[in-house]
Amino acid sequence: MTTLWNTFLDQRTELLKALWQHLQISLTSLLIAIVIAVPLAIWATHHKSVAEVLLQITSVLQTIPSLALLGLLIPLVGIGSVPAVIALVIYALLPIFQNTYVGIDEIDPSIEEAADAFGMSRMRKLIKVEIPIALPVIISGIRTALVLIVGTATLAALIGAGGLGNFILLGIDQNDTSLILIGAITSALLAIVLSTLIKVLQKAKLRTVIVTVAVIIIGFIGVSGYQAAAQPKENIIIAGKLGSEPDILIHMYKDLIVQDDKNVTVTLKSNFGTTSFLFNALKSKSIDIYPEFSGTVLESLVKKTGNTTNLNAHQTYVKARDDLKSQDDIAYLKPMKYQNTFAVAVKKSFADKYNLKTIGDLRKIEDKINAGMTLEFMNRTDGLKGIKKKYGLDFKVNSMQASLRYEALQRGNINVGDAYSTDSQIKQLNLVMLKDTKHVFPPYQGAPIMTEKFAASHPEVVKSLNKLAGKISDSDMQEMNYKVNVKKESAAKVAKQYLISHGLLRDDK
Missing domain, CATH: 3.40.190.10 (Periplasmic binding protein-like II)
Known part of the structure; x- marks a missing residue:
């Protein structure tokens, strides 16, 4: 706990910045999803056959893996907040659309008939009768979408959008549990706080909900506008x-x-x-x-x-x-x-046991190799592809995140890994870098x-x-x-x- 608290104190400024980024991405995505899903669901209540198709489409969209969706969006809209928001909106559509549709569609027919008997127009009936009755169900869907968005928004850090995911990624890379916990706990607390606030709105009147949403939008625009105006031109x-x-x-x-x-x-x-x-x-x-x-x-x-x-x-x-x-x-x-050249690293005990000094020496123990390497190294000609070609090697390789393969080496889960020559773990874990006698790795300045x-x-x-x-x-x-x-x-x-x-x-x- 002491380490966690000290890390929090040391990172509190960056944490506040990341929290604001996370909040911006999450609330922007939620508001856009509401603007799209609620009117669409209201329209769909009068077009049953189309409603089923829309439900299927939103369901399918939510099954797309988040990393794959971000990867598909990058070539179209670039990196940063835009692809992150688009992806989060897509994930939020189903619960909001589904709850809005169900909430209005399942209103007692006798209430609908009474409204018609009073001569209400479709719009007046919607505003005065249908939405107020369905509001708790609609807000429940919004609440579900928000929790989903806040959790998924941690992946925004992968495409440069910032947020609390930065702490999680940095913690994984540095094998720092405190950083991971700070990012994860803050994200969870944010979801709980926002979910609680939305729960309060479930019992509120339609006018209160509209005013609350308006205040949030105006506040967001105001703060973002101030930041843009306050930021220097360069x-x-x-x-x-x-x-x-x-x-x-x-x-x-x-x-x-x-x-x-x-x-x-x-x-x-x-x-x-x-x-x-x-x-x-x-x-x-x-x-x-x-x-x-x-x-x-x-x-x-x-x-x-x-x-x-x-x-x-x-x-x-x-x-x-x-x-x-x-x-x-x-x-x-x-x-x-x-x-900072690439390297193939093994534990000193493993190198001593099999007299390993060069990458070529691995040929004599290919059947004993259980390697763990980063995806980037595995897919580069100056990485694993070049090693296999020039050294005639063919061994089992598991793809691993950079810092995790060092932990796996230390624990003995793998016995061969890729490395960078200036990595601190080489000194920390007493690893041996095998010599690249065939010059697969070019100079890296x-x-x-x-x-x-x-x-x-x-x-x-x-x-x-x-x-x-x-x-x-x-x-x-x-x-x-x-x-x-x-x-x-x-x-x-x-x-x-x-x-x-x-x-x-x-x-x-």
């Missing part, structure tokens, strides 16, 4: 991949940019996704900057031109820079010193990546970020990762400490 969005290392780097980028230009603000999107996801986000201008590695550029982001097998680190960077510029009009700034247009219009940003060129050694980065993952220091704190200690950032204490 806001730079920097994103990072999953993990502590990208998080450290983007905090360094932010500190350097803000120090050199007081007229801009920087928004960070940590744990934003995998390589292709960020690259597409950059090209679509959903983000402005993110750190990328030279080997990754050549292997995954540009069309292969010529033989890149025997290039040294500088040659790899230059080719990556030139290919990005010519193929996608992307600028690749000067690289840092360290190389990290540097900021941005569009050429952005670089041309932001020379001060380019100048600020180039201060990191040639800085940060392999041991520096591994130590910083260790502080974040093992000592549980914040990435922001670790980044700032490095910059100050190396004279790149003023110490304003």
Whole structure:
């Protein structure tokens, strides 16, 4: 409990920000779903055959896995809040539509006949009789939809929409139970509070419900409008991949940019996704900057031109820079010193037992290998595909989230895993990185990546970020990762400490 409380105190500012994002996404989705589902259900009560079709459609939509739905929406509407809201609206339609339809359709026919006998028009009967009677059932459906939305909205963090899911993703990546609990508990409490408020409305009159909804909408518009007006004209969005290392780097980028230009603000999107996801986000201008590695550029982001097998680190960077510029009009700034190359890792006891020193040595124990690797590594030519091809290996592999495969290695659930050479877990768990004698893994030097247009219009940003060129050694980065993952220091704190200690950032204490 002490650790959980300390983590909460340390993260309270970020938690409030994430909570507001989560609330925005959830309530926006709910209001849109109500606007769509309620009128549609009212109309459907007079068209029974169409009502059955609509019920089937909304039921089918709700069965689509959330990750698959988000994946389908990204090519159509990009990333961020928009696809998240669309997905949540789709999931909320069924309970709201179904309850509204049932609530009105099952009104006692004698009451309907009495209303007709008084000469009420269809609209007057709807407002004065049908909706008031059906209101508790309708609100019950809205309440169900809200709980569903709040829980599912945690996945919005996967596509850069923020929210409480950021804490859960970061906790999983860093194997930090406290972060996971903070995200999950806050999400659950939010659902309980909002559900309780809606329950109160079940007993209220229609006018009270309408006024309450109006107040919520006006309040939301007012706060969002104020935020938009208060925000400076220039806001730079920097994103990072999953993990502590990208998080450290983007905090360094932010500190350097803000120090050199007081007229801009920087928004960070940590744990934003995998390589292709960020690259597409950059090209679509959903983000402005993110750190990328030279080997990754050549292997995954540009069309292969010529033989890149025997290039040294500088040659790899230059080719990556030139290919990005010519193929996608992307600028690749000067690289840092360290190389965060892929690796195949095993426990030292396992390496000693079977005398494993190189990746090729795995051939003699293929029948004993039980590997766990990330999906990205498994699907890259500079990853598992290249290893199998160049080393002639073919062994069982389970796909695993990045931090979980380290835990699985430690527990003995797997005996071979992929890794990054600067990961803190290599030191923490005393792992052995097998030598890549066939050079499947190219040199990986990290540097900021941005569009050429952005670089041309932001020379001060380019100048600020180039201060990191040639800085940060392999041991520096591994130590910083260790502080974040093992000592549980914040990435922001670790980044700032490095910059100050190396004279790149003023110490304003």
